[in-house]
Amino acid sequence: MNKSVVFGALTVAGLAAGAAAAGTLDDVKARGKLNCGVSTGLVGFAAPDASGEWKGFDVAVCRAVAAAVLDDPSAVEFVPTTGKTRFTALASGEIDMLARNTTWTFSRDVDLKFEFVGVNYYDGQGFMIPKELGVSSAKELDGATVCIQTGTTTELNLADFFRANNISYEPVPIETNAEAQQQYLAGACDVYTTDASGLAATRATFENPGDHIVLPEIVSKEPLGPLVRHGDNEWGDIVRWTLNALISAEELGVTSTNVAGLGEKANPETPEINRLLGTEGNLGEMLGLDADWAKRAIAVEGNYGEIFEKNIGESTPIGLARGLNGQWKNGGLLYSPPFR
Amino acid sequence: MATLTDPPQESFQLSMLLNDTRYRSYTFQFIALIVLIAIMAYLMSNLFANLRAAGLNISYGFLTDPAGYDINQRLIEYDSQSTHLRAALVGILNTLLVASMACVTATILGVIAGVLRLSKNWLVSKLMAFYVEAFRNVPVFIWILMIGTFVTLSGDAPKAFLGENPSREMFLGGFAFTNRGLYMPAVTAGAGAGIVVLVFLASIVAAFWWRSHVKKTLFKTGKLLPAWVFWPILIVPAILAQLVLGSPLGLIAPDTMANRFNIQGGLLLGKPLIALWLALSVYTGAFIAENVRAGIQAVNRGQTEAAASLGLRPGRIMNLVVLPQALRVIIPPLISQYLNITKNSSLAIAVGYADITATLGGITLNQTGRAIECVLLLMLFYLTISLLISAVMNVYNKSVSLKER
């Protein structure tokens, strides 16, 4: 009886398949929607709110790309992925890009055949521990029980760190951040380790955040960034330069409030802003988009700095400082190649 | 005069392939085989085309690379420098461990609940009915998650037992139930421990010989030898050997002073194991209870009445008359419940237990990205286990099938 459901869907899927042979950009345009892989729920980075609307730092990147390509920041299908399913989802074409705080590593880039288009958050793995244990350095953690969120590079870094310092620990693998938090607060593990941003976000939700400290050691480099499939350079360029546009916009002082005004006509004093916003040159055309692509991307949630402040910045419950994620001029690592 | 000849030889016609029952089955089988091969070939060609397009290949070389991650519960030597293969092996042993533990407790729980559900005590039978229905009608995944949460939130943190002035004392000086698991004294073996173990093994043999001897004499001569001697034979020699050799077998209690994080030493039954074990036991126990109830009800009422008229007490009726006959009905579904336990143990990662699905199908898969290979190996393992269990079931079914005269 219900065969029809599948057959009907199969027919639809079959038709969709016919159009799918071309490049990702044409796919996205034909579909009218961007399929963007995000995490299943990490507050500040990607999580649906009470009305089902996805919010967060990674989500903002997806929306910026959708605005640049499709002229509609809401034309995004957010596909929740786990650590296990994210790479297959991208490799099989189920999603067009993955923005799921994924660490850029050699083997993911080379062996798994993905292309990291940049870094949207420089992170590092840290440890959180109750203050009352009186630990001030991760090297004092000999014999501790450590909660780890599985499916990330965290497990490997942790094993390396403890082995290098010749101290022992008991790992407790946990699937979701919420469950790790439950274990940690109940005292089932002494330490919770994940990316420092995640630790800050988790600590912010505690009843008494002051009772817990994040240890000073950052045991790994975790450059998190959006990635696309290997081989489709045209699409990779679009995602890469959308991200760069957000970063450059902050550097150049283009914000969500003034982008419309700045983009109206070319100002001879600011050639780079002109090129970025398409009032001068033909950068958009080179990407296969129109001239206003960056203007639209920036107009969604503003430049990199605005997105940061709105989702994970110091005014939010997560309260992250810019730190490494500041502009290069301010001592951070954000350094967009020039728009030229 | 007409001579009797063979009927005229029919010439073979193509239509006979469909219309003649002798050939039709070959036609169908041939078509089925062709279709199967075509589907397989289609899927395989897609697979290879996709892999080529993505620049990937199928290779099991990653199994010999260092795994790079640690596992909290390991029955064999393992550290982060061991290979992925060894990590998978640790996972396999953990799966088998939790599955066999859960099989035992689920059976005990199920038999008790099944028998009590049929008891004349109204309150108890209603309570058991509630237990059975509540657990049968809610997904096992939800039970695992709930029981995992329960164990985490109900136990004390080990902190309570640590230090100079612990807020909680260890039970009997050696047991501590915490939300990291159950700490117990461990057995230490000194010089001569082997002898004590040997003596104990020998006394097991002797005790069982005594039991069968008692039975034999009873049937042969009608004389009832003291059966309780079984227990002294079992225990006394080992205790004597232990005393004579100067206590080579000792217990070492977990140490609460060694470390500021954890109770050290002793034996730890980890929290993930306890949570999964408990969840699988009570969930499957509810199903086994239903099997037991059905088995008991399948035994003819006349059997109970006959036993009662022989003057047997209710407990004996159950043990000697009803249960042995009910077993024939109970055991086949029981074994498939064991199979279910093994398969359901694959949900271990929900409580952080490192079974094969969590190691090979989880962390290894994540780290290497070798999805096809890992999933294939995972299925192969479960398939082997369940084929083994079904083989055991078939042997049993043959051995208990009613011998009809």
Added chain:
Amino acid sequence: MSDTHAQSVAFVRETQIPPSDPPSSQTGAVKWMHENLFSSWFYGLLTLLSLYVIYVVLAGFLPWLFNGVWQASSIRECREVLDGATGGCFAVLTERWNQLLFGIAYPQDSYWRPLLAFVLLFIAAAPVLFAMLPRQMLLFTAIYPFLAFWLIWGGTILWPLLALAGFIVGYVVFGRLVKQSFAYGFFGAIVAAMITWWIGGFIVPAIAPEQTLLSAVPSRDMGGFMLNMILGTVCVSLSLPIGIVLALGRQSSMPIIKWICVVYIEFIRGVPLITLLFVASVVLAYFFPPGSNLDLVLRVIIMITMFSSAYIAEVIRGGLAALPRGQYEAADSLGLDYPQAMRLIVLPQALKISIPGIVNVAVGLFKDTTLVSVISMFDLVGAIRGPILAATEWNGVYWELWLFAALLFFIVCYGISQYSQWLERQLATDHR
């Protein structure tokens, strides 16, 4: 004499004494308690123990339930309202009920559509479940899948209509050709239906209107308990015909067909559903033609259907085996060919015997649909573990959510199993 008699007998009772009440220990509540609760010291002990257990559970549970907070915007607010007292934070249910029931992405103004489909499901299922209802209702049952698809997924009604048309064409062709031979009818019907769909596949997109009555909802937006219900009903109803075919194949005398079915059934039954879901999520995509892209829900439906059809095949095989040999022989001696014998004699009886088993498989499968949360789908369990517990406002609310989920499943599964027991009593036509 009569005098003496009158003298010696002072009083003769002429009416019978009304029967007096039994002693108080043999009546009413006391007797009931004596028989059912305290018939021996052991039972007495068990009763006291049970009472204690019940007391402990209720003493913890009831204050938590009745003292619960239903209106708050976050767990912190709950804690403030409770101010240290025991009580659940049920506000999470009042705020997130829609995500729990319909998933995070299903459009809020369209909730009536799955609800209507759900209600209609009962009407469609009724004639199948209850034999006393008029048979004409089966017509609605036949239309229901297409209607439900249209209601839940929305979009143009032409697609479900096309699917329906394919089945009707197939049925008509079957009716024409089956007089020659079942095989002609069967394969003819399949070919005819395929042609209809193929042609329709060109026509529908051409004439489909831009604006549709119901807005289309992509299947990855399905979630919550609705997703469990969809997966459960779709997969069970799809796996029934497949299961019948597999069971017949396994009983077949043709070795190749028999072995194909045996290997398939034993393979599927030997692996946990979760590995098959891993296949759906991380492997299956590699087996489809390059460039094609089935969405995850569809892949999961395929794998769960494969899974449940193996189990249903085994149940039906049990039904086939339980049928007395004489039924097969009787069919043969009437001169019926294989399809006729199966359709008219064997299957109706075998299926009747297998119904309780099929219902058991269906309940088990419905419960197992919660495993899709492991592969990042937001079904009821996935929505709890994913977005709801991850939300800053509700992190820390466990029992309220888990018990709600357990309650939903309990209601549905207990209802189905009660129906199954009722049916078993109805079908027990033998006299024991």
